Amino acid sequence: DGGITQSPKYLFRKEGQNVTLSCEQNLNHDAMYWYRQDPGQGLRLIYYSQIVNDFQKGDIAEGYSVSREKKESFPLTVTSAQKNPTAFYLCASHQAGDTNYGYTFGSGTRLTVV
């Protein structure tokens, strides 16, 4: 079945450490996105990519980095510059240029700073 796979499901980070969250899709979607979700808030866009080797900052990109070397993969690195990284991270995808069909979401990664 087609879908989006996020891993790991739970991730713990020490202060000052970089960590990378994985997102893989087999839907042949052009566009992929990373969102951050905090309790009681909606989703906030971190980065998005509409084509391989290209990506744009969203509303809260500071302290994060991404790459898009392959169509099916869009990993997110949470760097030590992100001062409050504890949150639930969601990856999503859809066909670029057409939001009418909604997004497909992964099951999320919960990141906790210890």
Place this chain on the structure above:
Amino acid sequence: AQSVTQLDSHVSVSEGTPVLLRCNYSSSYSPSLFWYVQHPNKGLQLLLKYTSAATLVKGINGFEAEFKKSETSFHLTKPSAHMSDAAEYFCVVSDRGSSASKIIFGSGTRLSIRP
């Protein structure tokens, strides 16, 4: 400019009674509107969408929503709540055909179901 407002942060209903989750939007152009559901520690699942066809949209699990342009609303309803409906619900607006950065999520409504 687009925006979306979910009028209730928490709704509690008894099992078997109707559900109403309210959503108001603003959009400069013709909007596409969506409702998503999120169970604890899970991703978001699309419940239903409005993209300019029929104004009454039927979704999965017995949910439906009506697009009312005059009221700029897209409220989510279900005739009879089930315990499994307990979750977080998000209303989403985008200008039709717009890019990812133009998609706006509401802050969510937590639905609780009383036995």
